[in-house]
Amino acid sequence: MESLTYVFVANIFLTFIDATIGYHAAPALAALVGSDEEENEGAVHGIRRLLSFVVALYMFFNCFAYFDRVAWLLYCTTVVLAVDITAQLVIFRKMAGPKGR
Numbered sequence: 001m002e003s004l005t006y007v008f009v010a011n012i013f014l015t016f017i018d019a020t021i022g023y024h025a026a027p028a029l030a031a032l033v034g035s036d037e038e039e040n041e042g043a044v045h046g047i048r049r050l051l052s053f054v055v056a057l058y059m060f061f062n063c064f065a066y067f068d069r070v071a072w073l074l075y076c077t078t079v080v081l082a083v084d085i086t087a088q089l090v091i092f093r094k095m096a097g098p099k100g101r
Contacts, residue, residue: 007074008066014081015058021088022051028095029088054084 030043058081065073 004066004069004071004074007078008062011058011062011074011078011081014078014085015055015062018058018081018085018088019051019055021085021092022054023048025088025092026051028092031095 026044026047027040029047030040058077061073061077064070065077
């Protein structure tokens with residue numbers, strides 16, 4: 001059961017990393033939605049609001065799984081966090097790549 005503590009703490013850091021990447025990647029992700037600057041600003045705000053909801057869900061499931069000792073849910077939360085971080089990085093690099101060159 002001690003390994004669950006390590007996974008729990010790792011998930012907390014993964015959630016912070018996910019939130020940081022999502023906050024900074026929001027403008028690149030918003031470029032997919034709108035064409036003019038006003039639409040992009042609204043999309044960035046919407047993405048960041050959605051991000052706070054997603055982070056709250058991650059933390060809820062992380063705490064729920066840890067304190068109820070549901071190992072499979074804790075590991076599933078870790079996998080979902082890792083996939084989310086990877087997807088954000090891939091999309092951010094694809095969107096920001098051509099402009100940065």
